[in-house]
Amino acid sequence: MLNSAEYLKNLFGMEGEVAVVIGGAGELGGALAAGLGQAGAHIVVADMSEEACKTRVEKLKTLHVNSSYAVVNITQRNSIQNLLKESLNITGKVDMLVNCAGINAGNSFLEVDPNQWDKIFAVNLKGMMETCQVFIESMLANNEGGSILNIGSVNSDRPLSHVFAYAASKAGVVNLTQNIAQEFATKKIRVNSICPGFFPAEQNRQLLNAERIDHIMRGTPMRRYGTPEELIGAALLLLSKKAGSYMTGAAVYVDGGFTCSWF
Numbered sequence: 195m196l197n198s199a200e201y202l203k204n205l206f207g208m209e210g211e212v213a214v215v216i217g218g219a220g221e222l223g224g225a226l227a228a229g230l231g232q233a234g235a236h237i238v239v240a241d242m243s244e245e246a247c248k249t250r251v252e253k254l255k256t257l258h259v260n261s262s263y264a265v266v267n268i269t270q271r272n273s274i275q276n277l278l279k280e281s282l283n284i285t286g287k288v289d290m291l292v293n294c295a296g297i298n299a300g301n302s303f304l305e306v307d308p309n310q311w312d313k314i315f316a317v318n319l320k321g322m323m324e325t326c327q328v329f330i331e332s333m334l335a336n337n338e339g340g341s342i343l344n345i346g347s348v349n350s351d352r353p354l355s356h357v358f359a360y361a362a363s364k365a366g367v368v369n370l371t372q373n374i375a376q377e378f379a380t381k382k383i384r385v386n387s388i389c390p391g392f393f394p395a396e397q398n399r400q401l402l403n404a405e406r407i408d409h410i411m412r413g414t415p416m417r418r419y420g421t422p423e424e425l426i427g428a429a430l431l432l433l434s435k436k437a438g439s440y441m442t443g444a445a446v447y448v449d450g451g452f453t454c455s456w457f
């Protein structure tokens with residue numbers, strides 16, 4: 195008979211597992227790294243800047259999370275391959291991959307710059323596709339398989355105005371996640387997505403003018419932003435070998451009710 199702490203550890207615990215969190219130096223990635231790390235996983239913080247990665251690792255230390263870091267640019271295949279190599283050096287396997295890198299830009303439709311469109315897609319969708327390819331190849335060699343969490347957005351469900359490339363790329367994230375999920379469902383590899391609502395962070399703060407904030411608050415039944423820590427429960431569920439064992443291809447909206455509301 196397990197006591198409640200043992201029961202929860204058995205269901206959600208991640209001791210002995212390695213989680214690579216791409217975008218781990220960012221706001222949402224940082225919270226997810228802290229959550230998975232406190233559940234017992236070794237975290238590889240993977241992001242563009244060495245300084246930002248180091249800062250995240252220092253923050254994780256204060257939570258007693260085991261972590262290391264690797265600099266990566268997911269728009270370059272060889273950089274993703276190096277990240278995999280460095281991650282495998284830790285225990286010889288990667289159990290979990292979190293794709294939390296993302297960029298955004300706001301324009302009216304006629305002002306959308308095709309080069310900017312390509313840049314956003316290169317990170318938000320193509321980069322994600324390539325990290326999945328590179329890490330799944332390695333997970334297939336691991337007897338226990340692996341689990342991937344891709345970060346979408348409420349834009350995956352409906353297009354928010356003035357973020358054309360971002361919204362289209364995030365719609366692609368859910369579709370891509372479902373498609374990879376079905377291909378590997380019998381191979382012990384699960385692929386799911388979390389679609390966050392509004393969590394003010396570096397990549398979207400400049401887009402939040404007074405009019406937009408008003409729309410967001412009116413469209414969010416809970417009438418508030420999310421805090422990054424509010425993503426952790428869904429991430430633990432989807433990534434955990436035990437709690438999430440029958441979940442693949444799911445898109446879990448953590449959005450204060452935004453996508454259920456048509457006011």
Ligand SMILES: NC(=O)c1ccc[n+]([C@@H]2O[C@H](COP(=O)([O-])OP(=O)(O)OC[C@H]3O[C@@H](n4cnc5c(N)ncnc54)[C@H](O)[C@@H]3O)[C@@H](O)[C@H]2O)c1
Nearest residue numbers: 217219220221222267268295296347390392393395396397
């Ligand atoms: N904050 C929100 O309200 C919100 C809502 C929905 C979805 N999201 C998504 O959540 C994810 C994290 O966003 P955030 O709000 O924490 O933003 P953030 O800017 O704090 O974090 C994004 C991270 O991605 C990294 N990154 C960017 N390009 C990269 C590249 N080429 N290679 C590797 N890393 C790269 C950045 O350096 C940064 O650390 C993004 O995919 C974003 O689209 C955020």
